[in-house]
Amino acid sequence: xxSVSGQQAFRTEPRNLTVRSGATALLKCEVLRASGAVQxxxxxxxxxxxxxxxxxxxxxxxxxENRGENxxxxxxxxxxxxxxxxxxxxxxxxxxxxxxxQPIVSRTVWLNVQSKQNHRSQHGxxxxxxxxxxxxxxxx
Numbered sequence: 001x002x003s004v005s006g007q008q009a010f011r012t013e014p015r016n017l018t019v020r021s022g023a024t025a026l027l028k029c030e031v032l033r034a035s036g037a038v039q040x041x042x043x044x045x046x047x048x049x050x051x052x053x054x055x056x057x058x059x060x061x062x063x064x065e066n067r068g069e070n071x072x073x074x075x076x077x078x079x080x081x082x083x084x085x086x087x088x089x090x091x092x093x094x095x096x097x098x099x100x101x102q103p104i105v106s107r108t109v110w111l112n113v114q115s116k117q118n119h120r121s122q123h124g125x126x127x128x129x130x131x132x133x134x135x136x137x138x139x140x
Contacts, residue, residue: 011032012073021084024080029076038074039094078091087111094106
């Protein structure tokens with residue numbers, strides 16, 4: 001079946017997300033007519049197709065899984081517990097090739113992690129990045 005109606009497609013793609021260190025992050029990915037293996041990619045590294053991701057105890061795929069022609073879609077949200085600065089990376093949701101569909105890849109999104117000790121937005125500091133305006137720096 002090579003018709004467009006049988007092709008897997010994203011119903012919801014992940015979006016950039018900013019969270020504080022220690023919080024829980026949820027990157028959303030919902031796939032219509034999922035027939036290939038779904039997995040997340042962190043900074044170019046495949047995390048695996050299992051819902052509980054071996055080697056990544058703080059990471060899991062959550063949501064309902066409805067395989068095949070279900071119009072509601074299947075959810076493969078990436079949940080990261082106890083977010084750490086090392087989780088600050090680009091992420092993608094990928095769905096592999098199947099007998100009935102081509103592979104698809106979501107847009108690349110960033111999980112931005114703000115460290116607890118450096119979060120003082122009233123002083124122009126967010127995470128480990130200083131934010132400076134022309135007026136605060138004076139004449140260059």
